[in-house]
Amino acid sequence: MADNPTKGLADVVAASTALSDIDGKAGRLFYRGYDIHDLAGRTSFEETAHLLQHGTLPTRRQLADYGAELVGGRELGALVQANIGEIAQTQAPMEALRTLVSLASADDPDKDSNEQDANRRKAARLTAQQPLLVARYHGARTGVTPRDADPALSIAANFLLQITGREPDPRAVEIFDACLVLHADHTMNASTFAARVCAATLSDMHSAIVAAIGTLKGPLHGGANEQVMRTLESIPADGVAQAVRDKLARGEKIMGFGHRVYKTEDPRATHLRKMSQELGEASGDDTYYRMSKEMEEVVFAEKGLYPNVDFYAATVYHYLGIPTDLFTPVFSVSRMSGWTAHVIEQHADNRLIRPDSEYIGERDQKWIPIDER
Ligand SMILES: CC(=O)SCCNC(=O)CCNC(=O)[C@H](O)C(C)(C)COP(=O)(O)OP(=O)(O)OC[C@H]1O[C@@H](n2cnc3c(N)ncnc32)[C@H](O)[C@@H]1OP(=O)(O)O
Numbered sequence: 001m002a003d004n005p006t007k008g009l010a011d012v013v014a015a016s017t018a019l020s021d022i023d024g025k026a027g028r029l030f031y032r033g034y035d036i037h038d039l040a041g042r043t044s045f046e047e048t049a050h051l052l053q054h055g056t057l058p059t060r061r062q063l064a065d066y067g068a069e070l071v072g073g074r075e076l077g078a079l080v081q082a083n084i085g086e087i088a089q090t091q092a093p094m095e096a097l098r099t100l101v102s103l104a105s106a107d108d109p110d111k112d113s114n115e116q117d118a119n120r121r122k123a124a125r126l127t128a129q130q131p132l133l134v135a136r137y138h139g140a141r142t143g144v145t146p147r148d149a150d151p152a153l154s155i156a157a158n159f160l161l162q163i164t165g166r167e168p169d170p171r172a173v174e175i176f177d178a179c180l181v182l183h184a185d186h187t188m189n190a191s192t193f194a195a196r197v198c199a200a201t202l203s204d205m206h207s208a209i210v211a212a213i214g215t216l217k218g219p220l221h222g223g224a225n226e227q228v229m230r231t232l233e234s235i236p237a238d239g240v241a242q243a244v245r246d247k248l249a250r251g252e253k254i255m256g257f258g259h260r261v262y263k264t265e266d267p268r269a270t271h272l273r274k275m276s277q278e279l280g281e282a283s284g285d286d287t288y289y290r291m292s293k294e295m296e297e298v299v300f301a302e303k304g305l306y307p308n309v310d311f312y313a314a315t316v317y318h319y320l321g322i323p324t325d326l327f328t329p330v331f332s333v334s335r336m337s338g339w340t341a342h343v344i345e346q347h348a349d350n351r352l353i354r355p356d357s358e359y360i361g362e363r364d365q366k367w368i369p370i371d372e373r
């Protein structure tokens with residue numbers, strides 16, 4: 001069998017998009033033409049979601065209107081409210097989110113329309129509800145009712161407030177908000193592609209998002225951030241180099257390293273590394289940051305691989321007080337803004353996505369009756 005040069009659809013252009021662009025050689029990422037380095041830390045997650053879903057960075061007036069739409073749209077539907085307690089007892093976080101978004105569809109007033117205005121309203125509701133779903137899920141499984149979201153606070157501030165139960169430090173909010181900005185969109189990554197494939201059948205936005213959540217969950221994609229933390233927790237602080245070499249010798253991948261598109265440093269990792277260092281030092285115990293730095297050096301020396309977005313996101317979320325099994329759900333809170341924008345874009349200029357396959361099975365088989373096989 002000949003090697004398929006496009007296995008995994010590597011380098012195949014599967015869609016046209018005006019949402020984001022990557023220069024994998026230079027290590028640059030743009031949202032609608034804006035360099036991620038200009039947005040992170042200067043543009044809020046709400047402004048970024050508006051940029052993706054509506055096409056422009058909002059004016060103050062537009063941001064106030066969009067903010068009000070987010071606040072108005074975040075109330076969870078009756079079906080979700082009735083079932084979240086049981087789901088929290090029986091499903092892991094990403095499974096639960098997949099189920100809960102599917103349930104939320106039943107209560108969405110625009111569920112039967114793929115029109116652009118309806119899609120934009122659904123995009124705002126899904127973006128507003130996702131952090132609340134994570135917080136209520138976590139509250140239901142721990143038995144601690146999360147604090148009510150404060151309409152005066154940003155999505156980032158409310159999320160930290162609800163998950164940790166404490167008034168978050170303003171710098172922690174700034175950092176978390178920048179994390180949400182950094183994870184918002186990323187061209188034809190696997191979960192976005194899944195969402196677009198689903199939407200391209202003219203299925204609805206919630207169905208596309210359910211496909212995306214199921215796809216983000218995997219450890220080769222968004223699930224890697226949780227695995228990074230589990231790796232750090234499982235090795236001794238003074239045994240990082242040996243642990244990496246042992247894993248590589250066993251043929252294991254080191255989670256949080258490598259990327260299909262970036263051939264140099266992932267520009268998001270540049271920000272996340274600094275955040276991890278700052279939060280680690282501020283916490284008084286930066287062991288996990290220092291272990292991460294060492295791991296980065298060893299993986300580069302051994303394999304020439306750079307950290308991707310998931311690597312330093314892990315320690316940043318850890319230092320922010322987010323439970324490890326909620327790291328990938330946090331990714332989904334941010335990526336919801338991008339997924340929904342891609343569904344809007346797909347429906348605006350749709351064609352069924354249906355690639356070809358290369359047949360590698362038997363040919364010309366002779367049919368034999370069941371009793372003679
Ligand atoms: C948000 C995100 O989705 S970012 C990515 C998150 N995922 C991870 O961090 C998981 C670890 N990384 C990986 O599995 C890969 O680098 C991916 C999935 C990100 C990219 O995969 P691909 O482009 O298909 O590269 P592929 O898996 O074929 O790797 C190419 C080579 O590099 C090696 N490699 C790639 N990543 C790693 C890694 N993290 N650790 C060790 N070796 C690696 C592979 O073993 C392979 O080696 P080989 O040619 O000797 O067989």
Ligand SMILES: O=C([O-])CC(=O)C(=O)O
Pocket residue numbers: 183185186187188189190260261308309
């Ligand atoms: O683009 C990818 O393949 C994965 C990634 O970094 C992301 O989704 O943010």
